[in-house]
Amino acid sequence: MDYLAATAEKRYLMFISQNYSYAILRPLQREILARGGEVKWFFYGDEVNQNFLRSDESCLETIDDVIQWQPDISYIPGNVIPNFIPGKKVAVFHGFNSGKLNRKGYEDHFNIRGCFDLYCTQGPNTTSKFEELAKKHGFFLTKETGWPTLDPLFSKIENNPYVDEGDKRQTLLICSTFSRNLSLAPKLYEQIKAYSEQGKWRILVQFHPKMPSELVDKYKALQNDNLTFVETDNVLPLLQAADVMLCDTSSILLMFILQRKPVVTFCNQAPGEHLIDVTDVNKLTEAIDYAFTQPAELMAKIEHFCQQLHPYQDGLSSQRVLAASNELLLSNPVLKPKPRNFIRNFKMRRKLNYWRW
Incomplete structure (x- = not known):
């Protein structure tokens, strides 16, 4: 039938x-x-x-x-x-x-x-x-x-508002869950603030809608030519616009990795070979730089993981x-x-x- x-x-x-x-x-x-x-x-x-x-x-x-x-x-x-x-x-x-x-x-x-x-x-x-x-x-x-x-996600989003064709820098998307014990937002604020001042990457930031408002306001205050804070009901254009994600244990990282793009996590609750997990803030920059190179060994592990997570790309x-x-x-x-x-x-x-x- x-x-x-x-x-x-x-x-x-x-x-x-x-x-x-x-x-x-x-x-x-x-x-x-x-x-x-x-x-x-x-x-x-x-x-x-x-x-x-x-x-x-x-x-x-x-x-x-x-x-x-x-x-x-x-x-x-x-x-x-x-x-x-x-x-x-x-x-x-x-x-x-x-x-x-x-x-x-x-x-x-x-x-x-x-x-x-x-x-x-x-x-x-x-x-x-x-x-x-x-x-x-x-x-x-x-x-x-x-x-x-x-x-x-598996077809190009036309007129993506988060893609800047004129900016040749690599794009880092930072996402975080709202759970106080798991969230990277309060733990990495000073480091992300430094990134926003350095301008090495173009940074997009998006948090879970239940994130405490005072923390959201702190990150909104960081906005400049290097960092944009995004509030949206549709994260797919954000996922397509970025080259690498920095995340914690939020499930949004799994949506991102299905594009066959690397994810750096901070103190992930369930780390695996498909992720670059960091527990020391002093090693964070090195891990992000490594992710941007899309090393072959890591990409093979990501592909294997994606076939188990969500094999459908049609x-x-x-x-x-x-x-x-x-x-x-x-x-x-x-x-x-x-x-x-x-x-x-x-x-x-x-x-x-x-x-x-």
Whole structure:
């Protein structure tokens, strides 16, 4: 059966809680609309800026509106969705598995919260684990599709605002997670300030949206002809514009490395041969210089890593996610009931102020 053709006249909800989710789901939205499906957005929580919604996109204002609209499938780049929303729930992830551990010492990427019917995984190194978990729990399926977010990454972005053809310097992109224990931003401020004054490289800086505002303001104050601080809901143009990334344990480094470009990390929680990890700030400059040379041995290790992380470079991951979702909807496989999640669903009801049963 052609599951892509089955998209026509079906309803797809984009359930988001962060601004970066726009870029995650828009490639998928494009495929749905091209095949006659209908798309609506819903903003969960208070951290999504509705101004990023485009004039040709529409949102449902309340949870009552969502339920009345009766979506067939909901896509969630976050961790949770209320169980009282109709239709199938599909997890598409808000990033790659960067090795971050939760408070219980488990990899947070594989935390099964009992909300989803299908996990659309990004590559072999996460698919096998989710397949094991699917067999263990029995209430969801796993399908390796690649990540829709990256579809535009594998074609050149025209008129990229972060590319300066007139500046012949190499470009360093600095990204950081917001976690106080993991973030390079407070630890490397003085070093990055020195780089901005030296002008050896053209520097772009972009932080996780949850980064403390006082730290963001400090870095914004560094802006000059050598350093630009960027706030955006779409990081893909930034990734394409840079030659090397400096990062910590943020999963954005995995998106960058899929371009087959080197990454220098500072005190990475899960270092590997594909990364140039530094724990001594005095060795940071040497490591960045080395990365810019793209040494053959390092590039071979990066290629091997990418084949396990996300082997798809065809820009068709959105199509695979859509086909897998429609297959789930139409085949309606027999699965165990999802956990009731009384406490989690009560919290979501309270957050949404929704008390109908």
